[in-house]
Amino acid sequence: MPKLTDDELGELLRETFADREALVDRLPAATKRPSRLPVLLAAAAVLAVLAGVLYGVSRIGAAAPEQPAATPAARTAKDDAQIWGAALDHMLRTVRPPAGWRSVIVLDLSDVGKEHARKGPPISAAQRALMTRLVRTAAPIQFHGDMPPAAPTCRDSRVGVVQIFDVVEKGDHAEADVALFHDCKHWQTAKYRVEKERTYWVVTATLAEHSESW
Structure with a gap:
């Protein structure tokens, strides 16, 4: 995959977290640069970690897939x-x-x-x-x-x-x-x-x- 520029990567993250765009406006600036890219990257990284942890917990706590009930053997x-x-x-x-x-x-x-x-x-x-x-x-x-x-x-x-x-x-x-x-x-x-x-x-x-x- 070709390396994305900061602007392209920022746009990709904005599309991914479009419903959280308003939250980004309220986040403190990570640097003096006007670009929101560092903040978006940090938010994406945190969400990725949390998603991985939650996925792991759900896998640990999830019950094994229910097996179909065995058909009773015919009585002899x-x-x-x-x-x-x-x-x-x-x-x-x-x-x-x-x-x-x-x-x-x-x-x-x-x-x-x-x-x-x-x-x-x-x-x-x-x-x-x-x-x-x-x-x-x-x-x-x-x-x-x-x-x-x-x-x-x-x-x-x-x-x-x-x-x-x-x-x-x-x-x-x-x-x-x-x-x-x-x-x-x-x-x-x-x-x-x-x-x-x-x-x-x-x-x-x-x-x-x-x-x-x-």
Whole structure:
């Protein structure tokens, strides 16, 4: 770029800081020369430094560009089994006979024409095995497709019957409903918030619960 004369450089600065021309008139003269060039150069230098500092501060304090939200991975049959297992484990520890559970029957109503039947596919053998492992420290469980005769639960208050419902996907978490019948006269229902932590699903909140006796 060719070297500019004082007048050319002054004109360039005046155009750049045209809205501040009035301020220049009020600035003290930098030299005895009638030209305003030294004052304009000083003002330009200060503004350049301040602009650089502000730019640096804004870069330091600025948040990283927001990344688009990751699309949740599709829930698998294993996920459903873990969600049911977590909900069952929480329920069976919350409602527990003094001497512990002798046995808990889990109803899979997916293929039975009941009013509250699940809409999803029947619980597979792999899912049942996983759920059994997840709940084993709370209670031994077994699976049935329909409500068993009332006699076993009435003879032994340590035997319970559980009905599970379809897992409801809520974006960043899932919800699972569980209903427990025990001692021939007690119903306990609950809706749980279940979230995935690393590779396992855990109950993080009780969203609703209700108990009834007769």
